[in-house]
Amino acid sequence: MLKKELQIAVEKGVMLPLMEEFYTIQGEGYHTGTAAYFIRVGGCDVGCHWCDVKESWNAELHPPTAIETIVENAKKYANTVVVTGGEPLTWDMGPLTQELKEKDLKVHIETSGAYPLSGTWDWITLSPKKNKLPTQTVYDNANELKVIVYNKHDFIFAEEQAEKVNKNAILFLQPEWSKKEAMTPLIVDYVMNNPKWRVSLQTHKYLNIP
Ligand SMILES: C[S@@+](CC[C@H](N)C(=O)[O-])C[C@H]1O[C@@H](n2cnc3c(N)ncnc32)[C@H](O)[C@@H]1O
Ligand SMILES: Nc1nc2[nH]cc(C(=O)O)c2c(=O)[nH]1
Ligand code: SF4
Ligand SMILES: [Mg+2]
Numbered sequence: 001m002l003k004k005e006l007q008i009a010v011e012k013g014v015m016l017p018l019m020e021e022f023y024t025i026q027g028e029g030y031h032t033g034t035a036a037y038f039i040r041v042g043g044c045d046v047g048c049h050w051c052d053v054k055e056s057w058n059a060e061l062h063p064p065t066a067i068e069t070i071v072e073n074a075k076k077y078a079n080t081v082v083v084t085g086g087e088p089l090t091w092d093m094g095p096l097t098q099e100l101k102e103k104d105l106k107v108h109i110e111t112s113g114a115y116p117l118s119g120t121w122d123w124i125t126l127s128p129k130k131n132k133l134p135t136q137t138v139y140d141n142a143n144e145l146k147v148i149v150y151n152k153h154d155f156i157f158a159e160e161q162a163e164k165v166n167k168n169a170i171l172f173l174q175p176e177w178s179k180k181e182a183m184t185p186l187i188v189d190y191v192m193n194n195p196k197w198r199v200s201l202q203t204h205k206y207l208n209i210p
Contacts, residue, residue: 006064013092013118017042017062018070019055019085023077027204029125030144030170031108037077038210039070039096044087046112046132050150050176056086071099083119084110089138093119113138126169128161145169146200149183150176155190158197172200 001009009015019042026036040053042062055061074081081100083093089111097119100107108123113134117124126142128134145165147158155173162171173190175183184201191197204210 009066010064010091013067013095015064015066016070016091016096017059017086018065019053019062021070021073022210024210025204025207026080026082026108027202027207027209028174029146029172029200031080031123032200032203034080035078036080036082036108037074038082038084039074041083041085041088041091043090044085044112045090046087046114046129048129048131048148050148050178052177053086059086059090067096067099070096071103074100075103075105079104080106080108082108082110087112087114089113089115089118091118097121111138113142117141126165127174128157130157134161134164139165142166142169144172146172146174148174148176149187150179151183152186155186162196171197173197174200174202177202177205 019040021039023037026032026034042056043059044057088109097107101120106122109121110125112129113126114132116135117137124142125144125146126138127146142165145161147161158173173187175187187199191199
């Protein structure tokens with residue numbers, strides 16, 4: 001395809017800049033411990049300084065891939081697909097999620113919510129970021145709120161975000177990986193004192209799996 005045609009296909013969401021796809025165990029949040037096929041879409045301009053996939057940020061480094069190809073691969077593995085990134089809501093998630101649903105797959109998203117919600121989802125994990133706050137559509141539709149705790153001020157941010165998200169969302173605090181020795185004990189105390197919150201750990205990193 002010509003460069004221009006590829007660009008148009010990506011704009012429509014029928015091709016996506018695919019960084020990687022892998023079958024693993026969901027390591028974080030409500031569905032921790034369950035098998036899922038991960039689709040990591042490139043492109044993110046949120047700029048978290050502690051982001052653990054900075055290689056995903058520049059969409060141009062990741063080849064535009066037809067969604068049919070992505071779906072073919074996914075359906076060979078689990079019955080749950082997690083779409084992550086990068087920031088998946090940078091792109092129109094409508095076509096990809098429609099194809100995945102047609103194959104009877106459960107479709108989950110990991111998002112910062114920085115862009116309006118597109119696509120049809122069985123589970124929405126919202127992990128809000130101070131530098132680019134979530135859009136209202138994502139607050140309204142999130143199934144879980146997962147706030148990353150890098151320092152003690154993040155507990156205040158977490159409470160502010162809990163006020164904005166819909167009342168059914170399940171609330172999680174997750175230590176930032178490089179600060180986990182200092183932050184995990186604070187999170188444990190916080191959750192015992194404020195039991196509407198739950199602890200989420202990046203369990204895949206402890207298990208040495210993707
Ligand atoms: C890499 S992001 C991709 C999806 C989306 N951009 C987002 O931020 O939700 C996937 C998840 O990893 C979390 N995450 C990224 N870097 C992390 C780190 N160093 N420690 C803990 N969690 C991290 C994010 O907050 C998010 O919940
Ligand atoms: N195992 C595993 N679980 C995850 N949950 C969210 C992840 C992500 O990067 O979005 C992730 C990831 O990268 N690996
Ligand atoms: S929003 Fe997600 S992908 Fe983007 S920089 Fe932050 S953690 Fe990384
Ligand atoms: Mg990850």
